Amino acid sequence: MLILECPCCGVKGEETEFHGGGEAHIRRFGPGSSDEAFHDYLFAKENPRGVHFERWRHVNGCGKWFHVARCTQTLEVFGSYSAQTTEPPQDIKDAITAKRPGWRWREFA
Amino acid sequence: MSEAKTALPGALFDGIAVIEEAGLQGMITLRGDLGDKALASALHDVTGCALPGPREVALAGEKGAAWMSPDELLVMVPHGETAAAVATLDARLGERHALAADVSDARVVFDIRGAYAREVLGKLMPVDFSADAFGPGQIRRSRMAQVPAAVWMTGEDAFRVVCFRSVAQYVFDLLKTAASEGGEVGLYA
Numbered sequence: 001m002l003i004l005e006c007p008c009c010g011v012k013g014e015e016t017e018f019h020g021g022g023e024a025h026i027r028r029f030g031p032g033s034s035d036e037a038f039h040d041y042l043f044a045k046e047n048p049r050g051v052h053f054e055r056w057r058h059v060n061g062c063g064k065w066f067h068v069a070r071c072t073q074t075l076e077v078f079g080s081y082s083a084q085t086t087e088p089p090q091d092i093k094d095a096i097t098a099k100r101p102g103w104r105w106r107e108f109a
Numbered sequence: 110m111s112e113a114k115t116a117l118p119g120a121l122f123d124g125i126a127v128i129e130e131a132g133l134q135g136m137i138t139l140r141g142d143l144g145d146k147a148l149a150s151a152l153h154d155v156t157g158c159a160l161p162g163p164r165e166v167a168l169a170g171e172k173g174a175a176w177m178s179p180d181e182l183l184v185m186v187p188h189g190e191t192a193a194a195v196a197t198l199d200a201r202l203g204e205r206h207a208l209a210a211d212v213s214d215a216r217v218v219f220d221i222r223g224a225y226a227r228e229v230l231g232k233l234m235p236v237d238f239s240a241d242a243f244g245p246g247q248i249r250r251s252r253m254a255q256v257p258a259a260v261w262m263t264g265e266d267a268f269r270v271v272c273f274r275s276v277a278q279y280v281f282d283l284l285k286t287a288a289s290e291g292g293e294v295g296l297y298a
């Protein structure tokens with residue numbers, strides 16, 4: 001079972017109270033970008049076994065969006081954090097490093 | 110003016126807990142900056158309640174206020190006073206970036222009472238309803254089977270559930286099934 005904590009309202013809830021919003025920290029490429037960059041933005045998603053960053057919405061609760069860093073293999077959650085950021089905050093990175101030394105995910109480590 | 114009617118007037122079920130439609134309740138969605146003193150003061154004017162903290166509900170008789178999200182409250186007043194309360198909130202909030210909307214007719218309210226009330230809710234929602242985890246003064250928004258619902262306590266072994274009017278029959282049927290005779294689990298006993 002995946003247990004998430006919403007950083008907006010503070011509720012700790014079970015997965016079905018939330019709705020997954022796909023990969024986090026996607027860099028957008030639109031008009032003016034190369035076909036390859038646009039293709040990758042649309043279709044080339046991370047699918048790791050291990051450390052992963054996702055967007056979630058507290059759909060049956062406060063309604064807010066937030067970010068989650070978790071392990072896809074064990075469902076362990078390293079932390080949840082604000083949606084209003086383009087990269088994981090340092091305390092989240094540190095929490096992951098403590099559990100998964102040497103982790104990498106896209107440009108973050 | 111047409112006569113206001115609830116979704117399931119008089120709906121009542123008596124099993125291991127009593128399930129009853131609570132009747133007309135004025136409900137106002139109030140969105141804005143909850144840190145703004147003017148909002149707290151307007152809320153107090155309308156309900157007599159202080160601003161509830163995160164995941165809290167403040168009740169004063171038929172009036173009250175529930176914390177719904179970091180920028181949203183559910184304001185409760187007697188049904189007949191809703192329009193006046195919205196007007197007061199609008200006037201008090203003035204040009205601020207805030208919204209007060211009468212949502213009374215979009216909702217349905219159920220009361221769940223009895224020694225097994227916690228268990229009836231626990232069967233339907235992914236929430237820990239043990240007395241240690243959930244008590245008076247708290248509000249929990251979550252899912253009841255397949256629909257969103259909010260719940261708080263109105264007394265000992267007494268809970269109030271608010272959900273969308275469009276799913277009133279579904280939620281009443283869920284609660285009836287969970288409260289059927291012989292359905293005791295004893296988890297919270």
Ligand SMILES: [Zn+2]
Pocket residue numbers: 006007008009010011058061062063064
């Ligand atoms: Zn939340």
